[in-house]
Structures are given as C-alpha cells and as structure tokens.
Amino acid sequence: MDYVLLFKAFILGLVEGLTEFLPVSSTGHLIVVGDLLDFNDDKGKVFEIVIQLGAILAVCWEFRAKIVSVARGLGKDAVANRFIINLFVAFLPAAVLGLAFHKIIKAYLFNPYTVAIALIVGGLIIFWVESLNHRPRVHSIDEMDWKDALKVGFAQALAMIPGTSRSGATIIGGMVFGLSRQAATEFSFFLAIPTMFAATFYDVYKNWARLQFDDLGMFAVGFAVAFISAFWAVKGLLRYVAQHNFNAFAWYRVLFGTIVLIYFW
Numbered sequence: 001m002d003y004v005l006l007f008k009a010f011i012l013g014l015v016e017g018l019t020e021f022l023p024v025s026s027t028g029h030l031i032v033v034g035d036l037l038d039f040n041d042d043k044g045k046v047f048e049i050v051i052q053l054g055a056i057l058a059v060c061w062e063f064r065a066k067i068v069s070v071a072r073g074l075g076k077d078a079v080a081n082r083f084i085i086n087l088f089v090a091f092l093p094a095a096v097l098g099l100a101f102h103k104i105i106k107a108y109l110f111n112p113y114t115v116a117i118a119l120i121v122g123g124l125i126i127f128w129v130e131s132l133n134h135r136p137r138v139h140s141i142d143e144m145d146w147k148d149a150l151k152v153g154f155a156q157a158l159a160m161i162p163g164t165s166r167s168g169a170t171i172i173g174g175m176v177f178g179l180s181r182q183a184a185t186e187f188s189f190f191l192a193i194p195t196m197f198a199a200t201f202y203d204v205y206k207n208w209a210r211l212q213f214d215d216l217g218m219f220a221v222g223f224a225v226a227f228i229s230a231f232w233a234v235k236g237l238l239r240y241v242a243q244h245n246f247n248a249f250a251w252y253r254v255l256f257g258t259i260v261l262i263y264f265w
Contacts, residue, residue, distance in 0.1 A: 006221050008037045013051050013222035017229025020055040021189060022237060023126065023168030023249045024256070028115035031162060032260055035112060049203040050219045054226035056196040059189050062234050066190075079142050089146045090153035090187075091194045097157045098199070110162050112264040118163025119257030126250035129172050136180035141187045144179070151177040152187060156195065163257070166192065172246070185241050189234060 015033050019026040030048055034040040039047070060067060073080030138144055155173025159166035167188050174184030 002218075005218050008039045009047065009218045009222040010225055011037065012039065012047065013054065013225030014229050016048070016051045016222075017055050017058070017226040017231075018233050020052070020226075020230055021059065021167050021192065021234050023122075023165050023171055023246060024253055025115065025119060025122070025163045025165035025168065026055075027110075028119055028163035028165070028260075031110060031115050032112055035264075046207050047218065047222055049200055049207065051222040051226040052196055053200050054223035055230035056192060056200070058227045058230035059192055059234055062231060063189065082145070083142065085146055086141075086144050086149035086187075087191060087194060090149040090156065090191050091198075093150070093153040093157040094160065094195055095198060098160060101160065102202075105160055105162075112260055114161065115163035116257045116261035116264070118161050119253045119260065122164055122168055123250040123253030123257065126168070126172055126246050126253070129175055130245045130247050130250070134175060134181075136175070136183070137178045138183055139180045141183050141190070144183070144187065148174075148177060148179065149187075152179070152184075152191065156191060166195070168249070181241050181245070182238075185237065 012030060012033060015029050016026055019029045031040070034048070070080045070083055074084060075081065138148060152170050152174045155177075156166060156170045158164055158173075159169040170188035170191055171181075171184045174187060175181060179187065
C-alpha cells in the first residue's frame, strides 16, 4: 500500500470538501494543491472526479428532508413542481455551454495563472456586490420563479472558468438578481446537485478506461474525506451567512490569488 499516495488523497479530499461549496473555487485549489503535491497527472484528474461525487453527496445528505419533500410532492404540489422547474432551468446554461466548450476550457484554462486571475477578479466582484445597497425581493427559494432561476443559471455558467467558483458565481449572482443572501446560498447548494452529478458522470464516462481497481483505496480515502469535510463546510456556511457578508471570502480570494500568481510566476 502506497501511504504517500493515501496522504495525497487525504489532503486533496479535504481541499475538495472544504472549498467546493464556499465562494473560493474548489477547482482552483485542486489545481494548485495538485501541482504542489505533484498529483496532477491523468490519475490525479480521475481522482478529482471521484472526490467531487463525495462532496455532492454530502449536500444531498444535509438537505435530505427537502429533497424527500420535493420528491413526494412532485406532480401534486405547486411549490415542489416550481422548485424542480427552477432547478432544470438554472441547470441548462451550464449544461449547454459546458458541452460546447468543455474541451477548450480543459485544454487552455486549467492552469495556475487562470486560477489566480479568476480568484482575484472574483474577490473584487464580491467587494463590489457587498458595497451595494442590497434590498432582496426574494427571501426564500420557494419564492423564486423561472426567470430568477435562469439568471442564476447564467451566473453559474461563468464558473466554467477555473478559479471563478461555482458556488461564488451562483450566490453572488443570485444576490445581484434580487435573492436574499440566505436564498442565494441555499439555491446554490441545490443547483450543485444536478450540475455536479452531470459533470461527474460525464467525466467518468470520458475517463472510464483510466479507472483501475488498484486505485480503490486511494479513491475511498479521498471520497470519505471529501464527504465529511463538505458536510461540515455546508453547515458552517449556512450559519455564517445568517450573520455575516462575504467580504472575508473576498479578502481570502485576493490574497490567495496573489500568492498563487507570484509563486507560479
């Protein structure tokens, strides 16, 4: 058993879980940490797919009551039906644009320099949004209509640029389009479920030949660590947004992005 490889799996699983649902870009952190650990080869890319699945299952577990409620009310309850329609509409922009530009983005944008610039620019955008006089008109995800969902969906599509942060784009975008901080954060979590499942299974299909039974231990460690750390990160963020703005994350993005830019330069 390669304990060094298991250690790398533990670190990357922790990074994925802690950053996937915070507005700081998990992809950006994985690119940087994977480079530092010298774990950015083909095996590393497949590993990142597996640990993403662990992170998204943590969200499913945290919001299991809402998911079960929507599933039971589907076709019978207007609120449940509208919720599913909103998720579908919000999912479409990233799905369509992702299929169209997936290869180009993977080939040209997955590098530390793109990540660093996107982190810094994203941090500055958060500062700008938080400086606005934010008066939300939508205070709950159940109050959203399909037009609100579509706007958030286009905001999410920006996160195809590594370093942008899918959760950051959807949360900040939602606030710009009139959602309360809490509603934008919760909808970001729910929108992550179809988006990340689709991206994960697409990547598994594309990389199926690279999956090897000998890597099962490494995958298991990364998956478990990503699940546990993502679960606590989601709970922590929900508590945090109830009383704070996102400026702390903006400072972190700018600082981390600057360090990454200097280091790889």
